[in-house]
Amino acid sequence: MSLIADRISALGSENAFKLGDNIAECQAMGLDVIKFNLGEPDFDTARHICKSAAENLYQGNTHYCPPHGIPSFRKAIAKQVSESRGIEIDPDLVCVTTGAKPPISYSVQTYVNPGDEVIYPSPGFPIYESWIRFMGGKPVPLHLEESKSFSFAADDLAPLITPRTKLIFINSPSNPTGGVLGKVDLEEIAQLILDKGHPDLRIYSDEVYEEIVFDGLDHVSIASMPGMLERTILVSGHSKSFAMTGWRLGYAILPTAEEHAVFKNLNINSISCTPPFIQEAGREAYENPMTQKIIDAMVAEFQIRRDYAVPALNAIDGITCANTRGAFYVFPNIEGVCHNLGVIDAYNDLAEEIKSVSSPSKLMQMFMLYKYGVATMDRKSFGEIGTDDKHFLRLSTATDLESIKRGIERISEAVADQDGFTAFISAGEHLK
Ligand SMILES: Cc1ncc(COP(=O)(O)O)c(C=O)c1O
Numbered sequence: 001m002s003l004i005a006d007r008i009s010a011l012g013s014e015n016a017f018k019l020g021d022n023i024a025e026c027q028a029m030g031l032d033v034i035k036f037n038l039g040e041p042d043f044d045t046a047r048h049i050c051k052s053a054a055e056n057l058y059q060g061n062t063h064y065c066p067p068h069g070i071p072s073f074r075k076a077i078a079k080q081v082s083e084s085r086g087i088e089i090d091p092d093l094v095c096v097t098t099g100a101k102p103p104i105s106y107s108v109q110t111y112v113n114p115g116d117e118v119i120y121p122s123p124g125f126p127i128y129e130s131w132i133r134f135m136g137g138k139p140v141p142l143h144l145e146e147s148k149s150f151s152f153a154a155d156d157l158a159p160l161i162t163p164r165t166k167l168i169f170i171n172s173p174s175n176p177t178g179g180v181l182g183k184v185d186l187e188e189i190a191q192l193i194l195d196k197g198h199p200d201l202r203i204y205s206d207e208v209y210e211e212i213v214f215d216g217l218d219h220v221s222i223a224s225m226p227g228m229l230e231r232t233i234l235v236s237g238h239s240k241s242f243a244m245t246g247w248r249l250g251y252a253i254l255p256t257a258e259e260h261a262v263f264k265n266l267n268i269n270s271i272s273c274t275p276p277f278i279q280e281a282g283r284e285a286y287e288n289p290m291t292q293k294i295i296d297a298m299v300a301e302f303q304i305r306r307d308y309a310v311p312a313l314n315a316i317d318g319i320t321c322a323n324t325r326g327a328f329y330v331f332p333n334i335e336g337v338c339h340n341l342g343v344i345d346a347y348n349d350l351a352e353e354i355k356s357v358s359s360p361s362k363l364m365q366m367f368m369l370y371k372y373g374v375a376t377m378d379r380k381s382f383g384e385i386g387t388d389d390k391h392f393l394r395l396s397t398a399t400d401l402e403s404i405k406r407g408i409e410r411i412s413e414a415v416a417d418q419d420g421f422t423a424f425i426s427a428g429e430h431l432k
Helices: 006-010 015-028 047-058 070-087 104-111 126-134 154-160 181-196 257-270 276-287 290-314 335-340 343-348 361-371 400-416 416-425
Strands: 094-097 117-122 138-143 167-173 202-206 234-239 250-253 393-397
Touching: 006 126, 006 400, 015 361, 047 276, 047 290, 070 094, 070 250, 070 276, 094 257, 104 126, 104 167, 104 202, 104 234, 104 250, 104 257, 117 126, 126 138, 126 181, 154 181, 250 416, 290 400, 335 343, 335 361, 343 361, 343 416, 361 393, 361 400
Parallel strands: 117 138, 117 167, 167 202, 202 234
Antiparallel strands: 094 250, 234 250
């Protein structure tokens, strides 16, 4: 008998949370680390939202509340989603959760039997692949291409849909690529799903970056396409749009009362409820007109940073970087760097037990962190299956412009530092 149950070995993780230990180690060694790893806005939550939570706390709004969310907040969510997507949302189909992450596991648990196929974007948010594997689903990665700015069309999805496809994850705007799905592509994807998908196939639309779109674009949801509301689990939350990551506030909108009841029961079984004073603050975020101005200023700043980072990365020998249209990430291709510095050969020469948990882009990630004080994230942090020959890094632009400039300067030095890279590999530390 073993202490830890066998199933746990199938559970993946989110390296963004794990990298903190490496960064702390570098800082303890005296390195000034520029953090391109952060998956959260570097802005504080607006004061009026904080004030609402504080007032609710002082008024004693500190008890258990309905497991699927307080009625006033569910109504506010339904109103915001209805108005922004041009659809009619029933507040009784809204299930409030502690962040936009729980609905991922809830959906895989609710819909996927062992062997059922689940399509998900790769590169994509790592928790999709983690839960699909954990629940015994068959992971079917939809590989997104740099040449298409990490968007995809119905033609790319069509070959992956089979009669066993049970769930399709989509995420626009995307973590980690900043890719955005446009209306025409979404219309065609929706039509494809209607034509080719099993009637019980569900689409999981992760819209947690809905407010963070650039160049005057509007966020479009697949749930707005004809026939899709009845098939879509629409998920979003306050973490990114309202700079509220630590509050843990999100929601899922389910297609039917039956599915909503399952999500409600999953809440009962895991968290009981989302704190009511947090939900009241979430309602204030929607209803106070000051919020939109604060979001607009934040998004404008993210766009300025994107406008700097993408050309600056493209100017580095060995790096290409697709332009992004949303979220606060850029996803440069470092294949040229891997060839220039001999990273792929160095990786191939590693012992098997290190190779199995590392990759060429991981070696670059660690080299740049430990030798240049630049924290980035490797390709495999965003989907492992079928990615051995893909060499990318994710940089978050949720850090001030000055730091972005200094960080990219350091990257340009690191990718030209052949002696430093050779010495790093020879030292044999931090290779995974
Ligand atoms: C695509 C995506 N979905 C969901 C989440 C989880 O969001 P939350 O912090 O609200 O749980 C994240 C967080 O990084 C994300 O990037």
